[in-house]
Amino acid sequence: MLPKIASVTTSVIDHPGRVSLVIFLPYCNYNCIACHNRELVEGKFEEVPLEELLWGLERNSLIDMLIISGGEPTIYGDSLLELIKILRIKRGDLPIRVDTNGSLPKVMKIIADYIDGFALDVKAPPLRREMYERIIRREFDLESFMEAVETASGLPYTIFRTVRYPWLREEDIGEIREFLSRYGGGKPHIINPYFEPEH
């Protein structure tokens, strides 16, 4: 069964230099402090029918990228791959990026052959497990995360993303930068400002 689609929006800020159609999938395997998609993660959404998405997609000449975001898209495994294949058939002219927290590298490996990039969140210095786990409120597996970074860094449209959370010190951001300069394959590292969630 295909993943449910929780919402769809056009964005000029999600990928540098691109007008993207962002498709949001619900639910996540993390429970981050200050998650900005809490409603989505908790499954509070009105489903967008796939037919409606595909109808709009065919007629949208403004966009030059597709982004599958969430929630955490990789929790859907093979169903995510099915959705990607459908999008590919509809708009084979557009690069596809998948946003991920990097917790399911095996799924990332499977879909990597069908997409053009990942946006991989690096929420804290990955070598500081306790700090990472305080943010995601789940277990953090460094070995899996390293696999995720390796897979992501091999694709042309990959970016790494960090939110400048108030509890990250300048030296923590520096550690993340250093980590990515060593393992990130030279892909861009975008540091986004922190905004207090509304709820």
Ligand code: SF4
């Ligand atoms: S990984 Fe993203 S969607 Fe999931 S809880 Fe964290 S911030 Fe929210």
